[in-house]
Amino acid sequence: MTARSPQRQQLEELLRPVISAEGYDLEELSVSAAGRRSLIRITVDGDDGIDLDAVAELSRAISEALDDETAAAPSFAGPYVLEVSSPGVDRPLTEHRHWRRAIGRLVEVPVTEAGGQPTLTGRVRSAEPDGLGLDVDGEQVLLAWQRVGPGRVQIEFSKPGGPAPGEPDREEEEA
Secondary structure, eight states: OOOOOHHHHHHHHHHHHHHHHTTOEEEEEEEEEETTEEEEEEEEEOTTOOOHHHHHHHHHHHHHHHHOTTTSOGGGOSOEEEEEEOOOTTSOBOSHHHHHHTTTSEEEEEBOBTTBOOEEEEEEEEEETTEEEEEETTEEEEEEGGGBOOBEEOOOSSOTTSOOTTSOOHHHHHO
16 A cells, blocks of 8 residues: 555545545546646546536535635645546456446456465356355355455446347337
């Protein structure tokens, strides 16, 4: 884990409650210099994802918190550029909540074993307190969290049980 700068830590303490109040989780926060301004990049997510309207509302709430001179960190005075986004599909699944939000998705996950670290590909069936449930080629596998490495969601071009790419959707045919 990398050390957090005092400025970043102050911003996290200021913004985490604002983001939580809107029903989302602060996933990442970075601050970098961009000329005479600071570039603040914030990644947020929620159990049901986050849409563009929610990102816009959250951006306004974060801007208000940053612009409130009584609340903002004194070391953070000055102009800034704010970027608020959701995590991309390539974000590693590292936290329990990431796995919970990936239920039903096809993932690739490194698994620690005595003989090495094989990779499993399967569909997330559960994210329980004691471990991760995967369906690997029809076999149900429960992995203790200590054995689970950072997973990656695999891109699928059709929903599970849905038509293959290029095939007509049965629901559309019936309409």
